[in-house]
Amino acid sequence: MLGLPMRALGERSWKTYKEVVRRVRGWGEAKLQRVPRRWPSALEVLEVRALMATEGYDYVLSGASWANPSRITYSIAPDGVQWISGTNGINSAFNAKFGAGVWQREIARALATWQASANINIVPVLDGAYPENMPGAQQGDSRFGDIRIGGDVLVNDTQTLAQTYYPPPMGSTAGGDVEINLGMSYSIGTQYDLYSVVLHETGHALGLAHTPNDQEVMRPVYGGEVGGLDDGDIAGIQAIYGARKLDVYQNAxxxxxxxxxxxxxxxxxxxxxxxxxxxxxxxxxxxxxxxxxxxxxxxxxxxxxxxxxxxxxxxxxxxxxxxxxxxxxxxxxxxxxxxxxxxxxxxxxxxxxxxxxxxxxxxxxxxxxxxxxxxxxxxxxxxxxxxxxxxxxxxxxxxxxxxxSTPSGPIYTPVVVSADRFESNNTTSRATKLGKTVSTTIASLTLTTGDVDYYSFQAGAAGVYQVSAPGTVVQILNGRGRVVAQGSGSARTNAPRNSSLIVRIQSSDGSSVASYSLSISKSATTVRRTARQEASPALTARAAADAWALALRSATA
Structure with a gap:
């Protein structure tokens, strides 16, 4: 999040077993909380700008990023849904203040600013009447955007402009979600400029942390209206996703x-x-x-x-x-x-x-x-x-x-990759069902441009399951849509007998893949996994979302 002179911006992120709070006037560590792994608002002191873009000063990486940067979606949550600290009311509040369509363009412009500087593509999608952090897929959930934007009044908080979660894994679907404090006085072009604040917040949503350099957009304290990214911001986002690349035709x-x-x-x-x-x-x-x-x-x-x-x-x-x-x-x-x-x-x-x-x-x-x-x-x-x-x-x-003039060399003819026989298995709900298995191979599969393929199977026996698809990026998700393993060309994970797993396949840069084969095989060896936050299976979807919101309010009280 961003902060201001006396107004703070901050990021939220799940971290194991503790939370750290940074305030405008200094540093302070909050007591240990038994809440889901995350950080509440982080507000940092400002330092002097350096001449070179140096990691740790001009930009700071959170360590989190989106698994499929070629398609990061965003949406604006409807009014009335439970948000991080209250009930979302961003639409009615900003429609009344700015007019419908005006403020939405400022949010879009902030996201387009990051897209213009990095090898990512961001896509607006519709949002449904679902609470923030609903159980589901951490990226690519068909019900709402990967980055959801909402707003409510942070009660008795006149210091925080907004707060944002880093990319997954964060809670269930909370990664990248933004909460704008509707108790603050926003404007367009003057203090507090909506574009400037959202530009900072979506930097967190894409994986950047606060920088001590007060010349960067990612400084922790609001410093006035900005027209775009500074050198350190650009270096930071490119350190995560790379600079924008020429397309396949231009490369040739x-x-x-x-x-x-x-x-x-x-x-x-x-x-x-x-x-x-x-x-x-x-x-x-x-x-x-x-x-x-x-x-x-x-x-x-x-x-x-x-x-x-x-x-x-x-x-x-x-x-x-x-x-x-x-x-x-x-x-x-x-x-x-x-x-x-x-x-x-x-x-x-x-x-x-x-x-x-x-x-x-x-x-x-x-x-x-x-x-x-x-x-x-x-x-x-x-x-x-x-x-x-x-x-x-x-x-x-x-x-x-x-x-x-006569062209120099042959005119490039694009190779069009056709969809394979399992399309459209582009979401978890449409995943190709492979049944109960301990070993299977499927050949002659394709990825069209921007395509993502999902497959589901049930472990036929307990053990380590290796999923391979050379030439692609492989993710393994558990039955609740949580990523448990990922890798380039292959990934593996422990699986009890009869457990349900989902496989997500995509290209590394969103380009097409003319042919790939998917193979699944089991071995008896076990794999150590790092601890991950899991929602309580005893909670309903709404109760789980309410529990997250209560934990966040308690942590920032």
Whole structure:
């Protein structure tokens, strides 16, 4: 969390058997509490800024991070649900103060700021009427975002602006959740600036702790409105997730200019709709180029769609040109984020080459993020075999009228990975059921771009279960959705007989995997595990959530 002159920001995190409280005027350690592992609000003294981004001074890592950084979701909890310290009322309070849509954009802008500086994609999703820290999956729960944002009045607390949990493992689904103190006077552009506070809080939600450097966003005390991240904040978030990377096409040298675009021609020859998945704008101002030769069956209207919905925070702008550089159509909506931009054209000429440029609709952090590009014809092909056509000379379309030129090298053709036979096993509730087993192997599996596959099985005998899927990231979850083991290519865990386990498979960077095999096998050896917080099985879901909230209120009283 952030703090201010006399106003504090803080992070919450579960730590084994003790809690530490840091106050504006100094350090103090609270007495030991028999509550779930966590820290309450942490408020630190400020120090002098260093010239270099140094870990421990310019940035401090919490040690926690999201297992799937290519898709971190967030949502705003509905009013009336039990939150960390009371009942959530953020929607009615901020709608009345700022107007609907205004404050939500400030929250989105804060998250998009972090996305623009790191190799992550953040996605807004809907939230349901569930208490904070409901039992469930620590990431990817279909009922709400990984990061949930809510607010209530912290009674008799005029020092804390907000407080946030680090990423999982934190409680059950509490990891990344934000609590805004509605008892404080928030504003936009003046003290206490909502964007500045949420930018700090979501830094905690992504894995950053407080820094002693008072020039950074992650300082513990509110220092006024900020326009974005400082060098130490950027170094910190990149230390966790890395800097944003070029997409698979750009890494091969394609899509960076109209002289060497990503070519969709082979796909549109045989199908009415062609999509390039896994595209990405890496920095503000980036433009990515696509091209195709209109197939022989093409006539009438057609569309080009740049889609960031359910993919990232990007607000896309798409422009379509003919081979002479004439603008045929464009589409965008700069007031939205994580949205689609669809340009519609009235006619197309078979055998002619067309160009598509995708960039951000805004010149700010909403201009960065992953997306897909789809070309759709109004007519379907008449034959199933590809039609060979000779493309016109490739046209370079910079900021001025495109100049005709011959492309250097082949135009890159994206490899489209199809969904496997078990789709859509993208959530724990839709996991592919493998039954009771001690050993099984499934081959010819795929991951499309951004895909996550879930499998469930019951241990046929007690022992250590090794789950392997080379070329992927493997997580093993217990029956309550808690991660118990994870690793690159494989993971293993102890399992009693008849216990239920869930396997989560994804790629390391969100890109597609053309083929992988999943194998599960049991050995007799046991594995030592570190202690983990488990919710009491005697508690109902609501009672468990209420117990967490009571423990938090008691710890900060």
């Amino acid at each position: 040298g394609y899509g960076l200019s109209a002289a060497k675009p990503i070519d969709l021609s082979p796909a549109v020859q045989t199908t009415q709709t062609s999509t390039a998945y896994g595209a990405s704008l890496t920095a503000i101002g980036d433009v990515e180029w696509f091209s195709f030769v209109a197939p022989s069956y093409a006539s009438g209207s057609w569309q080009v769609i740049a889609s960031a919905s359910n993919v990232s925070m990007l607000s896309p702008l798409v422009k379509v040109f003919d081979e002479n550089g004439t603008l045929l159509g464009q589409a965008s909506d700069a007031s939205k984020w994580s949205n689609d931009a669809k340009a519609s054209m009235g006619s197309i000429v078979a055998g002619h080459r067309y160009y598509v440029a995708v960039t951000g609709a805004t010149r700010d952090v909403f201009s960065v993020g992953a997306y897909s590009l789809t070309v759709s014809m109004s007519k379907a092909p008449q034959v199933s075999t590809p039609v060979t056509s000779t493309p016109s000379p490739v046209v370079t379309s910079p900021t001025t009228t495109p100049v005709t």
